[in-house]
Amino acid sequence: MIYLDYQATTPLAPEAREAMLRWLGGPDSDTFGNPHSPHRMGRMAAAAVEAAREQVAGLMPAGGQVVFTSGATEALNMVLLGTPGDVITFATEHAAVLDCARAIEAQGRRFTVLPVLPDGRADLDALGAAITPNTGLVAIMAVNNEIGVIHPLAEAIAIARAAGAKVLVDAVQAFGRLPLTPFSPDFIAVSAHKIHGPKGVGALWIGPDAPAPRPLLWGGGQEARLRSGTLSAALCAGFGAASRLVTGGLEEQMFHVKHLRNIARGLFDGWTVNGSIEHRWHGNLNIRRDGLDVARLMSDCRNVMFSAGSACASGSGRPSHVLKAIGLTDPQAKSSIRLGFGRYTTPEDIETAAAAILAAAKEQGL
Known part of the structure; x- marks a missing residue:
């Protein structure tokens, strides 16, 4: 099988798997301790969590704190529901x-x-016109999960700052793929499984000058008194190891993915790219062919893993809200596919997958 759905999730890195195995622990090990317990086993697990926290923080802007969560959805909800004031966001944001x-x-x-x-880029004029003194929070993606478009973060942050509003960045698709250190929002939400880490763990970065949001979960307050519940040292360790792999290797990965994009664009000559070509993450190719029956295409190419849109909305039968927001008609949206590739994708994968997709489209008379 060929996996081209990197926006939905990424393969677990062997290094992340190894880091996790140590902290899963069995009855004869000393590594299954609760990281919030005061005894030696608890302190060992806590040390693993803190090491992972530093590794995740290494990909964030300077300062601030990293709070582990179950994923980006929880992190986003925590800030949106726990920050006072009105909220402004954009039509292509995640659910x-x-x-x-x-x-x-x-x-x-x-x-x-x-x-x-x-x-597909944020309308900054609309943001400037809509923001008021009552606006408490502006929520904006770094990179769109469906069409890969990169938003003008620096400009949006400047508009929000001038109005006294805080900024929440959904960096799920940018974390570990593009530098986040040049930006200075108040909150950043990320998820481990998008950077070859495990599912079930993410993080909220809170800037050094940002007020802490109100908690969503109440209990022991284990995570900076913002999130209650026992942390999994194994999941945190896996997230940390995946983050460490990115550190120092970001430029190499970006070059690799751009090379794959160039191959794919050449093979799908004649297909229409959805969203900005200039301002996009190279590992996302969202394309369409008028009249394409995507359900039939996916059935005919069952050994190629790709998406008809966002994995979060798959099976709903509704056209993508992102593709509708950039002006596509229902038929155009429903004739679009998303190919996502990254660290473990090879040029041969792209070529083989493209051959299968193009052959299946040809069988449809396209």
Whole structure:
């Protein structure tokens, strides 16, 4: 099988797996301790968690703190529901942001969704016009999960700062793929399984000058008194190991992925790219062919793992809200596919997958 769905999840790195195995522990080991316990086994597990925290923080802007969560969805919800003031976001955001609208409005706060430009980038003029002194938070993606478009973060942060609003960045698709250190938002949400770490763990980075949000979960307050519950030393260690792999190797990975993108673009000549070509993560190729039956295509190419849209909304039968937001018609949105590739993808993978997809499309008369 050929895996081309890196936006949905990534293969677990062998180094992350090895880091996790030590802390899974069995009855005859001394590595299964609760990291919040005061005895020796607990302190060993706690040390592993703190080492992982430093490794994750190494990919973040300077200062601030890393709070482990179950994933980016929890991190995003924590900030959106726990930061005072009205919220402004954009139409192509992840459901983990957009679906908080009802809960936020139930708190008596406004939740405003702004349009994006036809290329998928945030409409900064709309942001400047919509922001008010009552705006407490602007939520914006770094890289869109469906079309790979890179938003103008620096400009959006400057607009929010001028109005006194805080900024929450969903960096799930950017973390470990693009540098985050040049930016200075107040909050950054990330997830381990997008950078070859394990599923079930993520993090919220809180900037040095940002107020802590109100907790979503109440109990022991184990994570900086913001998140209750026993941490998994194994999951944290896996996340840390995956982060360590990125450190120092980011430029090499970016070059590799750009090379793969160039191969794929050449093979899919004649297909239309959805979203900005200039401002996008090279590991995301969202393309369409008018009249394409994507369900039939996926059935005919069952040995190639790719997506018809966001994995979070697959099976709903609805056109992608992201593709609709950039102006595509329902038929155009439904004739789009997303190919995602990264660290472990080879040029041969791209060539073999493209041959299968193009042959299947040809069988449809396209």
